[in-house]
Amino acid sequence: xxxxxxxxxxxxxENKNFQKSPEHIISQFEYALALxxxxxxxxxxxxxKDGGIVDKNLLKAQAYFESAIRRDPDVYTTISLAxxxxxxxxxxxxxxxxxxxxxxxxxxxxxxxxxxTAHNLLGRAYANQAELLKAQxxxxxxxxxxxxxxNNISQLAMAxxxxxxxxxxxxxxxxxxxxxxxxxxLQPQDGVIYNNFGIAAYEQGKYDLAKSFIKKxxxxxxxxxxxxxxxxxxxxxxLGIVYSxxxxxxxxxxxxxxxxxIIQKQLGEEHQYYAITFGNxxxxxxxxxxxxKAFEAYNSLINLYENSLGSFHQEYAVVLNNxxxxxxxxxxxxxxxxxxxxxxxxxxKNLGDKHPDLIGLNTGLxxxxxxxxxxxxxxxxxxxxxALINVYLLTLTGAIGQNFELVRPTVKLQxxxxxxxxxxxxxxxxxxxxxxxxxxxxxxxDDILISLQLVDSIFSEAxxxxxxxxxxxxxxxxxxxIRLLQDEREAYKTLSDNYVGHxxxxxxxxxxxxxxxxxxxxxxxxxxxxxxxxxxxLAFPSFNELVNPQPLSLTAAQNLFDNGEGLFTFVSDDxxxxxxxFFVTKDDARAYEIDLSESDIAAIxxxxxxxxDLSNSVGFGDLPNFDMNLSYDLYSKLFGPVEDMLESVKHxxxxxxxxxxxxxxxxxxxxxxxxxxxxxxxxxxxxxAWLPKTYS
Numbered sequence: 204x205x206x207x208x209x210x211x212x213x214x215x216x217e218n219k220n221f222q223k224s225p226e227h228i229i230s231q232f233e234y235a236l237a238l239x240x241x242x243x244x245x246x247x248x249x250x251x252k253d254g255g256i257v258d259k260n261l262l263k264a265q266a267y268f269e270s271a272i273r274r275d276p277d278v279y280t281t282i283s284l285a286x287x288x289x290x291x292x293x294x295x296x297x298x299x300x301x302x303x304x305x306x307x308x309x310x311x312x313x314x315x316x317x318x319x320t321a322h323n324l325l326g327r328a329y330a331n332q333a334e335l336l337k338a339q340x341x342x343x344x345x346x347x348x349x350x351x352x353x354n355n356i357s358q359l360a361m362a363x364x365x366x367x368x369x370x371x372x373x374x375x376x377x378x379x380x381x382x383x384x385x386x387x388x389l390q391p392q393d394g395v396i397y398n399n400f401g402i403a404a405y406e407q408g409k410y411d412l413a414k415s416f417i418k419k420x421x422x423x424x425x426x427x428x429x430x431x432x433x434x435x436x437x438x439x440x441x442l443g444i445v446y447s448x449x450x451x452x453x454x455x456x457x458x459x460x461x462x463x464x465i466i467q468k469q470l471g472e473e474h475q476y477y478a479i480t481f482g483n484x485x486x487x488x489x490x491x492x493x494x495x496k497a498f499e500a501y502n503s504l505i506n507l508y509e510n511s512l513g514s515f516h517q518e519y520a521v522v523l524n525n526x527x528x529x530x531x532x533x534x535x536x537x538x539x540x541x542x543x544x545x546x547x548x549x550x551x552k553n554l555g556d557k558h559p560d561l562i563g564l565n566t567g568l569x570x571x572x573x574x575x576x577x578x579x580x581x582x583x584x585x586x587x588x589x590a591l592i593n594v595y596l597l598t599l600t601g602a603i604g605q606n607f608e609l610v611r612p613t614v615k616l617q618x619x620x621x622x623x624x625x626x627x628x629x630x631x632x633x634x635x636x637x638x639x640x641x642x643x644x645x646x647x648x649d650d651i652l653i654s655l656q657l658v659d660s661i662f663s664e665a666x667x668x669x670x671x672x673x674x675x676x677x678x679x680x681x682x683x684x685i686r687l688l689q690d691e692r693e694a695y696k697t698l699s700d701n702y703v704g705h706x707x708x709x710x711x712x713x714x715x716x717x718x719x720x721x722x723x724x725x726x727x728x729x730x731x732x733x734x735x736x737x738x739x740x741l742a743f744p745s746f747n748e749l750v751n752p753q754p755l756s757l758t759a760a761q762n763l764f765d766n767g768e769g770l771f772t773f774v775s776d777d778x779x780x781x782x783x784x785f786f787v788t789k790d791d792a793r794a795y796e797i798d799l800s801e802s803d804i805a806a807i808x809x810x811x812x813x814x815x816d817l818s819n820s821v822g823f824g825d826l827p828n829f830d831m832n833l834s835y836d837l838y839s840k841l842f843g844p845v846e847d848m849l850e851s852v853k854h855x856x857x858x859x860x861x862x863x864x865x866x867x868x869x870x871x872x873x874x875x876x877x878x879x880x881x882x883x884x885x886x887x888x889x890x891x892a893w894l895p896k897t898y899s
Contacts, residue, residue: 208235209243216256225256244271245280252287259470261291278304278317285324289331290475292517292553297328319348319358326365333558335372342366360386364399371403379403394423398438401445410449417441433469436462436476443483452491459484473511478504479518482525489529501526520549524564527571536575543568562591566631569638570778582638589635589650592628630777637776640783640794649757651785651794688735695728757792764789769852771842775801775861786845788852795844805862807837811870828884831876831891838871838894855898869895 212231215223229250235243248267251260268284271277281304288297305321326341346362349355363386370379380403386396401416421438428434439462446455459480466477485500501522508519527542547564554560569584639651764770766789773784782797782804799807814829842849849855857868874892882890 205235205238205240205243208232208238209240209246212243213246228256241271241275244274245277245283248280248283248287252283254470259474261287261475265291278307278321282317282320282324285321285328289324289327292331292515294328294331294553295555298325298332301325301328315348315352316355316358319345319352319362322348323358323362323365326369330365330369330372332555333560335369339366339369339373342369356389360389360393360396363389364396367399368402371399371406376403376407392423392427394420394427394434394438396420397423398441401438401441405441405445405448410445413445414442417445431465431468433465433476436465436480439465440480440483443480443487447483447487447490450490452487455487456484459487473507475512475516475518478507478512478516482518482522485522486525489525494529494532498526498529501529515549515553517550517553520546520553523549524567528567531571531574536571540568540571540575543571557591557594559591562588562631563627565591566634569634573638573778578638578641582642585631585635585638588631592632633774633776633783634778636774636783636794637779637781637796640796648792648794651783652757652760652787652792684735684739688732688739691728691732691735695732698724698728757787760787761789761792765854767851767853768856769848769854770856770858771845772858773797773841773860773863775799775804777801784841784844786842786848788848791848793845793848797840797844799840801861804837807833808862808866811837811866815870829870829888831872831878831887834870835872835875838873841871842873852898855894869893873897 208231212228212235215228215231229247232243232247232250236247244267248264248271250257250264251267252264253259265284265287268280268287271280272284281300285297285301285304288294288300301321301324305318305325322341323345326338326345329335329341330338342362342365346359346366349359349362352358363382367379367382367386370376370382380400383396383400383403386393386399390396397416398420401413401420404410404413404416417438421435421442424432424434424438439458443455443459443462446452446458462480463477463484466474466480470476481500482504485497485504488494488500489497504522505519505526508514508516508522512519523542523546527539527546530536530539530542543564547561547568550558550560550564565584565588569581569588572578572584573581636651760770764787769786769788771784771786773782775782777800780800782799782801783794784797785794786792810830810833814827816827859866859868871894872891873894873896876887876891878887879890
């Protein structure tokens with residue numbers, strides 16, 4: 204009888220001719236369940252998981268699936284439970300369940316589709332935990348499983364999408380675009396793929412190209428689903444963040460509100476997607492300086508998570524952290540610290556204690572404590588961020604961002620600003636240097652030196668370019684190859700940009716033929732680059748070491764110096780509005796604070812450069828006046844704290860950063876100018892103690 208009840212409910216659900224109300228259909232399944240039907244229990248879980256005739260309710264879906272698995276363990280029900288857990292942000296539990304499930308499936312699975320689905324879900328869970336190599340492995344298994352299956356284009360395209368997004372998070376844009384291209388060739392009218400192309404362009408700072416891709420995505424999805432379907436919220440959110448990132452806040456607000464309107468009508472306000480999108484809109488108000496609106500929105504979201512959605516969500520932690528920053532702007536550091544600490548704890552529970560998102564959270568807490576006058580805790584959290592940066596850089600060679608899963612069949616709406624990028628890491632590192640220097644602990648000297656190197660060389664080939672060319676001076680053929688490699692890389696980048704720009708065009712009629720033509724050129728250029736690199740490696744064995752330089756410890760750096768050599772470098776920190784310098788010789792090292800912000804240095808550099816600007820000079824009579832006193836003042840502030848160390852230095856090595864990169868340091872004067880009013884300007888210039896007179 205319970206089978207009859209379940210099947211009749213199924214028939215009513217699938218055949219609208221019976222005109223049964225949603226309440227009638229649900230009660231039929233619940234009646235069958237009361238009589239012991241596991242099938243009815245699983246189907247109720249599916250209804251609440253996907254929404255439709257009932258409001259989507261992940262907690263109810265999870266309860267039904269878990270109960271059914273306890274009574275009758277089944278791989279299909281387990282996969283459905285895993286989908287719910289991922290959507291609820293329970294990634295660690297998803298991994299535990301699916302790791303065990305995929306081991307069994309790999310041996311016994313007759314249904315290869317379910318095996319591929321399991322690995323795809325496992326990859327998504329690992330990606331959200333920032334374990335990107337494990338994510339990549341599982342997505343690749345899913346791709347290999349789906350590839351030979353017939354009538355499986357959508358699942359194959361999804362696997363390609365997820366692989367592409369993983370490579371995006373690894374900052375490997377070439378590989379990401381390769382997999383997106385394959386997905387486009389399978390489904391050239393799939394709007395989701397173009398949205399992901401837009402994310403790739405956004406991650407590279409190509410905002411106009413990103414807008415073009417995402418608008419194409421929005422157009423295709425509108426044609427496919429209509430103007431009010433939940434699928435449209437992904438590109439609408441994407442457009443919101445891209446416009447916000449380019450400071451076009453009115454446009455950003457428009458797209459977020461449009462997404463909110465769809466979510467409100469389809470899912471209601473007490474839904475996670477609504478909260479995520481409303482949070483993104485609140486961030487726009489914050490960036491636009493509408494602090495009162497942002498404050499009210501964040502507090503509304505806090506109430507929504509705490510009273511309805513659950514305070515375990517990672518998005519709840521994001522809202523708490525944003526609210527903490529907003530409170531700090533009004534000087535309410537105590538409450539801000541409480542919110543930020545709560546956000547940090549939730550993130551550790553959700554994402555683990557090594558996730559790169561913790562870099563920003565720890566740095567934010569450090570800054571809150573600093574402004575509250577608590578240097579000890581500021582240093583503690585800043586060191587935590589520094590340790591995470593080191594782990595992060597040792598694990599990966601690219602930037603890890605928030606995992607973007609805007610792929611069907613599950614829509615994930617959140618598209619935030621890049622959580623990990625060069626600027627954010629450098630900001631965290633410079634603040635850590637500031638805190639380490641303020642403590643004035645000699646034991647921290649080694650940490651300061653390593654951090655200074657990270658600020659200036661993260662994800663950069665500048666070291667390779669400069670050093671390799673210098674070492675190549677004695678080998679003209681090597682120098683020619685290095686220049687050729689640079690030219691070929693630039694040509695490849697131009698070709699790649701043209702190729703991606705072609706894909707973003709709305710006309711898809713001749714897409715495949717033009718795509719194939721451009722890919723031939725790209726592959727040939729890539730082949731040429733590989734051959735040149737091999738030739739350089741053969742002629743220059745230290746090539747790889749220069750391409751991927753590792754920070755030197757203090758001892759290792761000092762071992763490179765001869766007696767009489769000194770190295771000076773520094774970094775400015777916006778938060779403390781000061782500059783932090785580091786000076787090292789063969790047998791000594793010192794870190795110290797300079798009472799000049801980056802803007803102060805920029806103003807001084809501007810004045811000094813104006814004194815050597817001859818662009819408006821016609822003759823000797825209108826030559827600009829170089830301010831020697833200002834030059835000496837700058838030298839005193841930069842080098843005054845290490846005068847005793849400079850006494851033994853004859854060769855001064857300087858690694859400038861920021862505004863000082865545009866000022867030749869030979870223009871600094873090392874002694875107070877004794878300006879003779881009776882002498883000519885040139886005689887006074889000649890008598891000045893210019894830096895090259897003392898140091899080479």
